[in-house]
Amino acid sequence: MLLKGDLIMTTNKAVLSWIEECKALTGPEKVVWIDGSQAQIDDLRAQAVATGEMTKLNQELLPDCYLHRTDVNDVARVEDRTFICSRNKENAGPTNNWMAPAEAYEMAGKLFKNSMSGRTMYVIPYSMGPVGSPFSKIGYELTDSIYVVLNMVIMTRVGAAVEEALGDSPDFVKGLHSKADLDKEKRYILHFPEDNTIWSVNSGYGGNVLLGKKCFALRIASYLGWKEGWMAEHMLILGVQKPDGDVKYVAAAFPSACGKTNLAMLIPPEVYRKKGYKVWCVGDDIAWIRIGEDGRLWACNPENGFFGVAPGTNEKSNPNALASMRKGTIFTNVVLNTDNNTVWWEGLDKNPPEHAIDWKGNPWNGKTADYKGAHPNSRFTAPAVNCPCISPEFENPRGVPLSAIIFGGRRAKTAPLVYQSRSWQHGVFMGSIMASETTAAATGAVGVVRRDPMAMLPFCGYHMADYFAHWLEMGRKVGEDKLPKIFNVNWFRTDDDGNFIWPGFGDNLRVLEWIIKRCEGTADAVETAIGYEPKAEDINIEGLDIDRATVEGLLDVDKDLWKEEAKGIHEFYGKFGEKLPQALRDELATLEANLDK
Ligand code: GTP
Ligand code: SPV
Numbered sequence: 001m002l003l004k005g006d007l008i009m010t011t012n013k014a015v016l017s018w019i020e021e022c023k024a025l026t027g028p029e030k031v032v033w034i035d036g037s038q039a040q041i042d043d044l045r046a047q048a049v050a051t052g053e054m055t056k057l058n059q060e061l062l063p064d065c066y067l068h069r070t071d072v073n074d075v076a077r078v079e080d081r082t083f084i085c086s087r088n089k090e091n092a093g094p095t096n097n098w099m100a101p102a103e104a105y106e107m108a109g110k111l112f113k114n115s116m117s118g119r120t121m122y123v124i125p126y127s128m129g130p131v132g133s134p135f136s137k138i139g140y141e142l143t144d145s146i147y148v149v150l151n152m153v154i155m156t157r158v159g160a161a162v163e164e165a166l167g168d169s170p171d172f173v174k175g176l177h178s179k180a181d182l183d184k185e186k187r188y189i190l191h192f193p194e195d196n197t198i199w200s201v202n203s204g205y206g207g208n209v210l211l212g213k214k215c216f217a218l219r220i221a222s223y224l225g226w227k228e229g230w231m232a233e234h235m236l237i238l239g240v241q242k243p244d245g246d247v248k249y250v251a252a253a254f255p256s257a258c259g260k261t262n263l264a265m266l267i268p269p270e271v272y273r274k275k276g277y278k279v280w281c282v283g284d285d286i287a288w289i290r291i292g293e294d295g296r297l298w299a300c301n302p303e304n305g306f307f308g309v310a311p312g313t314n315e316k317s318n319p320n321a322l323a324s325m326r327k328g329t330i331f332t333n334v335v336l337n338t339d340n341n342t343v344w345w346e347g348l349d350k351n352p353p354e355h356a357i358d359w360k361g362n363p364w365n366g367k368t369a370d371y372k373g374a375h376p377n378s379r380f381t382a383p384a385v386n387c388p389c390i391s392p393e394f395e396n397p398r399g400v401p402l403s404a405i406i407f408g409g410r411r412a413k414t415a416p417l418v419y420q421s422r423s424w425q426h427g428v429f430m431g432s433i434m435a436s437e438t439t440a441a442a443t444g445a446v447g448v449v450r451r452d453p454m455a456m457l458p459f460c461g462y463h464m465a466d467y468f469a470h471w472l473e474m475g476r477k478v479g480e481d482k483l484p485k486i487f488n489v490n491w492f493r494t495d496d497d498g499n500f501i502w503p504g505f506g507d508n509l510r511v512l513e514w515i516i517k518r519c520e521g522t523a524d525a526v527e528t529a530i531g532y533e534p535k536a537e538d539i540n541i542e543g544l545d546i547d548r549a550t551v552e553g554l555l556d557v558d559k560d561l562w563k564e565e566a567k568g569i570h571e572f573y574g575k576f577g578e579k580l581p582q583a584l585r586d587e588l589a590t591l592e593a594n595l596d597k
């Protein structure tokens with residue numbers, strides 16, 4: 001039974017009986033329903049400051065901003081402890097960890113048993129997507145962490161309106177989270193796609209615990225999309241407004257910490273600004289894509305904020321991100337400047353604070369050459385409305401029509417600056433063979449090249465070969481003439497000294513310009529072994545201090561490296577056996593034949 005005094009906000013029987021169960025399991029001292037009101041948020045912030053869970057920052061410089069440090073062993077997603085608990089092992093596929101649902105519930109049930117004893121259980125009703133839209137989906141997260149509540153309030157739409165939208169329907173995602181004792185050996189992120197259920201235990205870090213994000217909006221939603229005929233993707237969405245006022249929308253899938261937030265908010269280089277170009281941010285991490293009434297693919301961003309990488313973000317690389325985090329933001333694992341009670345991270349500027357506390361909570365003077373004050377995966381949680389270039393379509397429940405889909409990753413060699421697929425099928429192949437150097441966004445080695453199809457390796461909630469087939473099927477349904485064109489980009493090619501050759505950031509618009517012109521049929525291309533490429537002179541380098549020869553180098557397709565690549569693709573495809581769609585096998589054969597020409 002809900003205790004006397006628990007303020008119950010819904011009469012939905014499915015919600016109430018599930019909360020009863022979770023309460024009986026975790027044994028909280030009390031239950032607090034999150035209504036999304038400012039008074040409640042203020043109260044929770046004050047409590048978190050009182051317990052030391054959050055530090056209130058300089059309220060003149062950073063109004064309503066706070067700092068939080070996670071446990072030192074709890075700073076990134078834990079892919080090796082993340083499971084897809086489908087009834088049939090085959091449905092999780094070779095790229096996911098799998099556990100039988102009964103076993104997972106029993107094992108984790110022991111970890112949840114009385115894990116909230118003496119604590120408060122917060123009930124967070126939230127909507128992914130605008131509240132009440134037929135395309136939005138509702139979730140509940142039960143958590144014993146105020147930090148989680150305050151992040152979810154920024155990242156999703158939370159509160160009473162969501163419960164009204166749900167009504168009596170049992171159609172919601174059930175998320176249960178407990179910090180428990182933060183024991184990393186007992187940390188599990190479990191997904192039960194057939195039960196619409198997520199269980200997360202023994203973590204307090206972002207992607208492991210903000211259950212609306214990777215767990216729901218990608219892992220559970222990708223499974224729902226497969227069943228229901230839509231797609232949930234690890235993609236930013238942006239609009240490029242051209243000098244004539246027309247806005248073209250593109251979505252881009254890059255693996256974690258490979259530049260989505262930065263591309264989504266880019267500020268055009270001066271030569272483009274003068275011509276009248278502008279970029280609008282619709283989303284920086286997740287896209288839900290459906291077939292619209294006009295038969296085209298439309299994308300919307302189910303989130304309500306940004307959970308962005310702090311290091312490397314500065315006034316030059318991403319001023320819009322900096323503006324977004326000037327109020328109402330939670331910083332996680334960055335440096336605290338104790339002179340003025342503000343925050344700092346590597347790459348913000350060249351002046352680390354001399355009097356500071358590092359991400360581990362230790363005194364720091366900013367002078368350590370081989371030790372970073374902020375964790376490489378330190379983050380900011382900022383409301384989307386703060387972003388100066390947030391798109392007027394951000395709240396549009398139908399989303400925006402896509403002209404292009406872009407894949408990309410971190411490749412020091414091999415992948416050229418940009419190339420285009422010959423067809424949707426070839427584009428799906430390009431997405432399926434994506435590879436990228438790993439980053440600090442997940443625990444484990446950093447800088448190791450791994451296959452990360454469509455940037456979804458850690459986020460696909462079902463068999464990856466079925467996921468490829470679903471992409472192909474969506475293409476068949478829409479038809480080539482209405483489909484977005486597919487491209488691959490790489491901002492991260494390096495020279496012999498390991499320096500990035502391409503300037504990146506705002507200058508990536510120079511590549512977007514070619515992409516958009518290709519979609520409109522107004523730019524030329526040359527056919528290479530891997531697909532269509534611009535001629536070097538088709539990338540505008542006006543105002544840059546790199547020359548044509550450098551662009552030629554960036555576009556170079558090294559056939560020997562690509563033959564090595566093809567071997568790696570064979571090995572990767574081998575994992576999927578008979579389930580791999582024949583169309584992809586055919587595309588690989590075509591690639592190999594082209595490389596032998
Ligand atoms: P997730 O939030 O983990 O999904 O990451 P993301 O894809 O949004 O990555 P983000 O934009 O936060 O970029 C991660 C890191 O890459 C930051 O340190 C950026 O400074 C750096 N970065 C982003 N874009 C570029 C670029 O065009 N060139 C270079 N050299 N670095 C970039
Ligand atoms: C990512 O790792 O891709 C992120 C951050 O966007 S997290 O929410 O931790 O997954």
Ligand code: MN
Pocket residue numbers: 234255256257285
């Ligand atoms: Mn991400």
